[in-house]
Amino acid sequence: MCDIGFYRFCLIGFLFFNLQVFGSIPQINDEEELARILAKKKAGDVYQTELLYKIVRSNLVITKPYLNDPDPKIRFWITTALANSKQPDAIPLLLLKLQDDEGNTRRSAIIGLTLFPRDVLFKRCTAESIEAIYRHACRWEDRCDDAFKIVGDWGDAAWIPRLREQKDKAAHALILKETSPHPPHNVFYAPAIVQACWMAMVKLGDAEATDQLRLMAFTPEILPRVFAIKCLEYLKREAWTDTLIPLLDDERDALNIAPRPGVFYHRICDLALIAMIRIYGIESEISFQVVDFGPVRYSREQIAEVLRIIRSKQSD
Numbered sequence: 001m002c003d004i005g006f007y008r009f010c011l012i013g014f015l016f017f018n019l020q021v022f023g024s025i026p027q028i029n030d031e032e033e034l035a036r037i038l039a040k041k042k043a044g045d046v047y048q049t050e051l052l053y054k055i056v057r058s059n060l061v062i063t064k065p066y067l068n069d070p071d072p073k074i075r076f077w078i079t080t081a082l083a084n085s086k087q088p089d090a091i092p093l094l095l096l097k098l099q100d101d102e103g104n105t106r107r108s109a110i111i112g113l114t115l116f117p118r119d120v121l122f123k124r125c126t127a128e129s130i131e132a133i134y135r136h137a138c139r140w141e142d143r144c145d146d147a148f149k150i151v152g153d154w155g156d157a158a159w160i161p162r163l164r165e166q167k168d169k170a171a172h173a174l175i176l177k178e179t180s181p182h183p184p185h186n187v188f189y190a191p192a193i194v195q196a197c198w199m200a201m202v203k204l205g206d207a208e209a210t211d212q213l214r215l216m217a218f219t220p221e222i223l224p225r226v227f228a229i230k231c232l233e234y235l236k237r238e239a240w241t242d243t244l245i246p247l248l249d250d251e252r253d254a255l256n257i258a259p260r261p262g263v264f265y266h267r268i269c270d271l272a273l274i275a276m277i278r279i280y281g282i283e284s285e286i287s288f289q290v291v292d293f294g295p296v297r298y299s300r301e302q303i304a305e306v307l308r309i310i311r312s313k314q315s316d
Contacts, residue, residue, distance in 0.1 A: 030059045038066070038074060049077075056081035060089050067093065072102045079105045083112025091116065091124035098136040107142050114146045118153050130154045137193075138166060140186040145196035149234070152200020160206050167197035195227060199234050217243050225268055226254050233275035241279070241310065247272035248303055265295050273298050273306060282309050 034055055041048045056063055056078070066078045079097045082090040090112065097109035113121060113133070130151055137147035148166065151159050170193035177183040177190070184190075201209040217228035225247065232240045250268040274290055277283055283290055286309065288302050 030055060031062050034062050034066075038077065041077060042071075042073065052077060052081050053084050057085040057087065060085065060087055060093070063093065067096065072105065075100060076102060076105045076108060079108040079112070083108050083115065086115055088116070088120055088124055091121060095125075095129050095132055098132055103141055106136060106139070110136060110143045110147055113150065114143070118150075121150070122154065125154075127156075130156070130159075134159070134162065140170075140184075140189045140193065142189075144189055145192035148193065148196035148200055152196075152203045155204070157204045157206075160201055160204050163197045163200050163204075164206075164209075167194050167201070170194045170197070195230065198227075199231050202231065203235060214243060217247065222252055222254060222268065225250065226271060229268070229271045229275050233278050236279045238279060238314075241276065241314075244272045244276050244279075245307075248307075265293070265297070267297060269303070270296070270298050273303055276310060277306060280310055280313060282306070282313075285309055 034052075037048045037052050037055065041052065060082065063078050063082060066074050069075050069078070075097070079094070079100070082093050082097075094109045094112045097105055100106050100109070110133075133147050134151050137144045137151065148163065151163065170190040173184045173187045173190040174194070177187045198209055198213065202213055213228055213231055216224035217232070219225065229244070229247065232244060248269045250272070252268055254266050254268045254271050274292070277286065277290055286302075286305060288298070288305075
C-alpha cells in the first residue's frame with residue numbers, strides 16, 4: 001500500500017511539473033516570436049506588421065518590456081499594435097503611452113482609446129486616467145479634440161472650468177492667427193479644440209455654453225450654423241430636433257470639402273438632415289445612404305421621408 005501511495009505521489013508530482021513547464025512554453029514562444037518580428041521590422045520587412053498585430057492581440061502581456069524601449073520606432077509599433085488589438089486590457093497600457101516622448105506614439109495611444117465604446121473605456125479608467133487624457137489634450141496635437149470629448153463624456157461637471165479655459169485659449173489663438181505675425185505654432189488645431197470643448201461643456205450641462213449653442217444655430221452666418229449642427233449631432237439629444245428642423249430650409253453651401261476650390265458638396269440643410277438621422281439612429285430605416293463626404297445633395301423628398309420617420313417615432 002505504501003508503494004502504491006508513493007507511486008501516486010510521484011505521478012501527481014510529475015504531471016504537475018510538466019504542466020508548469022509546458023504550460024509556459026506558449027508564453028516563451030510568443031516573447032521570442034515578438035522579438036523576431038520587431039527585429040525584422042527594424043530591418044525593413046514591411047510584411048511583419050500584420051504578424052505583429054496578430055501576436056499582440058493574442059497576448060498583450062508580452063508587450064510590456066517594449067513600452068519604454070529606447071528605440072522610438074519600437075514604442076510606436078507596440079503602441080499601434082495595442083491600439084489595433086481593441087482589447088480592454090490594453091487600455092491601461094495606452095493610457096501610459098499618452099506620456100511618451102514621441103508625438104506619433106501619443107497619437108496612436110489616443111486613437112486606440114477612442115476606438116473603445118465609452119462604457120468599455122470608462123470601466124478601466126479612474127479620475128487620474130481622465131486627468132492624463134486631459135493633459136494629453138492640452139498638448140494641442142493631432143486628435144486632441146477627441147481627447148477633450150472623452151473628458152466631457154466622463155460626466156464630471158467639475159471639468160467645465162478647465163474645458164472653458166482651453167476653449168477660450170483656442171479662440172484667442174484664432175484671433176492671433178489673423179492679427180499677429182507670430183501666431184501659436186499649433187493654431188491649426190484651434191478650431192477643432194473650440195468645438196470639442198464646447199461640445200463637452202454642453203454635455204456636462206453648462207448653461208452658458210448651451211444657450212450660446214442655441215443662438216449659433218439661428219444666427220444668419222454660415223460657420224456658426226455649421227458649428228452648432230456638428231455639436232448637436234455629437235450630443236445626440238432628441239430634444240434638440242426643433243432647433244434643427246428650421247435649418248432644413250437653408251440651402252446655402254456649408255463646407256468646402258471637395259477636391260477643387262469653390263466646389264461645395266454639402267449644404268447646411270444636408271448637414272442638418274445627417275445630424276437628425278444620426279440623433280434618432282434611423283440610418284437603417286431610410287431608403288437612401290448617408291454620405292459624409294462626396295457629391296451628395298439630399299432632395300426635398302428625402303428630407304420629407306426623414307421627417308415622417310422622426311414624427312412617427314415621436315408619436316409612439
